[in-house]
Amino acid sequence: MDCIKLAHGGGGSKMQNLINDIFVRNFGNEILNAMEDAAKLSGNLAFTTDSFTVKPIFFPGGDIGRLAVCGTVNDLSMRGAKPLYMSSAFIIEEGFPMEELDRIAASMAEALKEANIIIVTGDTKVVEKGSVDKIFINTAGIGVIADGIDISIKNAKPGDMVIVSGNIGDHGMAVMMAREEFDFKGKILSDIAPLNNLVKDILALGGDIRVLRDPTRGGVSETLYEIANMSGVGVEIYEEKLPVASGVKGMCDILGLDYLHLANEGKLIAVVKRESADKAVELMKKNKYGENAAVIGEINDSGLVTIKTAYGTSRILDRPSGELLPRIC
Structure with a gap:
């Protein structure tokens, strides 16, 4: 059974x-x-x-x-x-x-x-x-x-840009550190934050904001797969553009984890019309919960979710399948 x-x-x-x-x-x-x-x-x-x-x-x-x-x-x-x-x-x-x-x-x-x-x-x-x-x-x-707002996971279109509002993986790693009591001297804090005011700031761009999603369980990787599947598009992100705190990246390297799979509780992924991407990042950076916002990729019509590595090659982005850390939220 x-x-x-x-x-x-x-x-x-x-x-x-x-x-x-x-x-x-x-x-x-x-x-x-x-x-x-x-x-x-x-x-x-x-x-x-x-x-x-x-x-x-x-x-x-x-x-x-x-x-x-x-x-x-x-x-x-x-x-x-x-x-x-x-x-x-x-x-x-x-x-x-x-x-x-x-x-x-x-x-x-x-x-x-x-x-x-x-x-x-x-x-x-x-x-x-x-x-x-x-x-x-x-x-x-x-x-x-509000009238005129149409944000949906089905709205991503080829040519749109993908933005993350700040450093990824903080929450998942903070909970892991608290639970496992690793002998790690750095201080990693959960990113838990209410994002309603950050969203209010970027809604000034109106219909140019296509998709908003918070990458909680399954992390950024799972969120990108959800967007690709529900919008019928492909996504490519750029490894060198991903904002990650040094402590989180270091612990992922030590433990063999992928920070793209770690949960976040104070970050959002935005899919934005290409012409408005830089303005969206500018607006986010004015909010304390968006100070490290960055364009991390773009939407295409491949139907695949890929990552362009620091070496200039592209590979399929791994999708979480097992349980990295139970009871993360």
């Missing part, structure tokens, strides 16, 4: 197969089948949901509470929506320290204030010890999309 494995939650090809073979087959409809980070409903409403099981719940640069708020805000923002309201449901293990719960709630409150969004409903469940690992959080979010 086939069973669920950790890889089915890893954000790569196995997870995509699970979604298609089980959930889309049973629940499929026009809205769900669009496979967007947030569903666009009537009245220009955007709606999303997410669950957070990160381990450990506190890590350099963040915690499960800030992650829950920012993850929800960012999914709404990737449709060009202004986030307005959230729900938050907590599943808590019996014996969980009250002080840690309060710390998580305070962190959420700080992120809510920064993103200018409010929690308007919620739920709490406590289960017997061992039935859940400390605390899990489920959220939903509602936002509104």
Whole structure:
């Protein structure tokens, strides 16, 4: 009998197969089948949901509470929506320290204030010890999309440019360092951040912003494959243009990992009309969460996802398939 494995939650090809073979087959409809980070409903409403099981719940640069708020805000923002309201449901293990719960709630409150969004409903469940690992959080979010904004994973066109808003792989490596306790002297912090204001800044370019996506589980690599598949295009990125912190790159070299597969929680991938790419980067760099923004590639009609190496050769970009790091978000 086939069973669920950790890889089915890893954000790569196995997870995509699970979604298609089980959930889309049973629940499929026009809205769900669009496979967007947030569903666009009537009245220009955007709606999303997410669950957070990160381990450990506190890590350099963040915690499960800030992650829950920012993850929800960012999914709404990737449709060009202004986030307005959230729900938050907590599943808590019996014996969980009250002080840690309060710390998580305070962190959420700080992120809510920064993103200018409010929690308007919620739920709490406590289960017997061992039935859940400390605390899990489920959220939903509602936002509104302004008239004239049409951002979709299906909108990429050959000739468009691919932009990333900053250094990649920080969150995945920060959680890995916190969990595995490697003897590493550098300080790698998660990049968790609400990106709604960054998105608001670049929406000044209107319809020239084709696609927005946050490269969480599966990293930049998986996100590029999703864009290629849903838009029916190819993507080529340039290895030398990829912004990566030296500490993250160094640890990837030591551990044999690919930073393009590492999760990010405060970065976005934008596909932008070629003529507006430089302006989009300029606008991003004015925001503290876009200071290291860069054009990293372009859309073509090959149907392939490739990377041009520092040596001038191109190869197929590996797509995540197994589970690099369970419970990364």
